[in-house]
Amino acid sequence: MTDFGKTLSATPTPIDGLVVFDLPVHGDARGWFKENWQREKMTALGLADFGPVQNNISFNDAAGTTRGIHAEPWDKWVSVATGRIFGAWVDLREGPGFGTVFTAEIDPSRAIFVPRGVGNAYQTLEPDTAYTYLVNDHWSPDADYSFLNLADETAAIAWPIPLSEVEISAKDRAHPRLSDVTPVPPRRVLVVGADGQLGRALRQSYGTAPGVDFATRADLDLTSPGLSDARRWRDYGTIINAAAYTRVDEAETAVGRRGAWAANVAGVSALARIAAAHGITLVHVSSDYVFDGAADAPYREDDPLCPVGVYGQTKAAADAIVATVPRHYIVRTSWVIGEGKNFVDTMARLADNGVNPAVVSDQIGRLTFTEDIARGIRHLLDSGAAYGVYNLTGDGEPMSWADVATAVFAGAGHDPDRVRPVSTAEYFADAAGPIAPRPAYSVLDLSKIIATGFTPADAAAALRARGNR
Known part of the structure; x- marks a missing residue:
């Protein structure tokens, strides 16, 4: 259930640059409203002015749908429009933070800024979940991507619903373990x-x-x-x-x-x-x-x-x-x-x-x-x-x-x-x-x-x- 009445705030995580935002959601008998992305207010809280150019929505019919772990060469602003997810993020960038893991539940009252090179994955906790994200570059076949297996033993992500019981694509099941991941280099x-x-x-x-x-x-x-x-x-x-x-x-x-x-x-x-x-x-x-x-x-x-x-x-x-x-x-x-x-x-x-x-x-x-x-x-x-x-x-x-x-x-x-x-x-x-x-x-x-x-x-x-x- 969506948490109403929050104050807009930012909370850092153990992964450098990965920041969780609490969003004010205003509701009544008709439904609810929120400012999902508000550049002036969010940059004032320290968010990088990352310049999004594309908005994507992934609609998931059933609870347990699991996607990831993908690290792309762009920044992402992740939120949900309906439903609820368990999100998992793994730092796949070159450097001392490589392999650091952070997990959190995201509902319409929370969002998270995912910097370039941090692996992103989620599992839906409710049916009819709409997962939405802004990115600051257009998808390109020439871009360099990095991936991590959802079941990696080193990351040891505690998925709420066991991976053996959920819907996962064949491609996501085939991603490498952490020891075989190619780290994402700096820009x-x-x-x-x-x-x-x-x-x-x-x-x-x-x-x-x-x-x-x-x-x-x-x-x-x-x-x-x-x-x-x-x-x-x-x-x-x-x-x-x-x-x-x-x-x-x-x-x-x-x-x-x-x-x-x-x-x-x-x-x-x-x-x-x-x-x-x-x-x-x-x-x-x-x-x-x-x-x-x-x-x-x-x-x-x-x-x-x-x-x-x-x-x-x-x-x-x-x-x-x-x-x-x-x-x-x-x-x-x-x-x-x-x-x-x-x-x-x-x-x-x-x-x-x-x-x-x-x-x-x-x-x-x-x-x-x-x-x-x-x-x-x-x-x-x-x-x-x-x-x-x-x-x-x-x-x-x-x-x-x-x-x-x-x-x-x-x-x-x-x-x-x-x-x-x-x-x-x-x-x-x-x-x-x-x-x-x-x-x-x-x-x-x-x-x-x-x-x-x-x-x-x-x-x-x-x-x-x-x-x-």
Whole structure:
């Protein structure tokens, strides 16, 4: 019999993420009414905003009908419309919780949220039971499923009606024992732009870790109209977007402008739509160029954007788009140095070749090495830091590009006075093509990411370490 008069509440279970909800049911002589799924109220109680896309109902004629144990690659909200069930859930996910069992009776006044990878089964306790569930993905023959035998001795589920006396499908009877079950892996990580400087650093950071995919532009074109069908996106839990158009001067030309907007805005917009639709965490790398450089104190994450060039405008537009994704990290960095052509290696080569370079001295910022960006991104993901914008650069005393160059010369055993400091205007005085405006001041405030437990590398120390390799 349905329990009337409950207060909406959530109760955790021994299985991580499996949560039982008591539902208020209002009844009179005509019958009863309940809010079976109410997004605002239930997310306020801590339920993941799991984005259901399909509602299924399984009607069961007789008491004792038994189905399961099935673990699917999506989340489920399980309840009953009529009747009553004995439900059994077994954690079939990779990890320390594998094999944990929870059982409960569910009537119209109770529901349960079943996270991806947790095996689900039930036995009807009354005839004419309507078992209903919301799921956040559509069934697909290409999806990976896992199953457990209803009679598994390790799980030892105490079925109210013995399995020998109930209706079970031949397929459910043939499912494996727990020792033979293939655990459900976590949702995968996809690194986009894996052939760029940051992409290569992320490859190095993740190494051969299982569940991490790397995609170059040849593998995955973000501007392709078929992007939404390019992968089974529900299998991914995180996308790290390390792809970008970064040729800031070329972006001021007609051809470059189109390329910058295509890669930095249209491509990011497509990723954002996919992330929002499939509950994916989107990590996007932003830039100090979203600011005009006119500040006299380090820029905070919530300072208003004010880009002065095309590249900065595309990055600012992308930030605004990514901020609409429910699960997002915008990682704002500056003066990036990684594997491949970069300022530090260029200065070292000039020093060795006897060249005395003119280097800009009126742009102030901090170097950021790609391995530290990769480390910071992984910290945000692994620590479960609050979603939002985070500044992530090297720490320490701000420097000019000329300061960096002299440090490189000195570190390589050359006379640092060979570096000739010049203004930005002097440096570009004889430039042949369009020159993008640069922020004169690019120092970013790091207190927010430090508060999450991350320690940014000291930029000067990292520069010295790089020179000693």
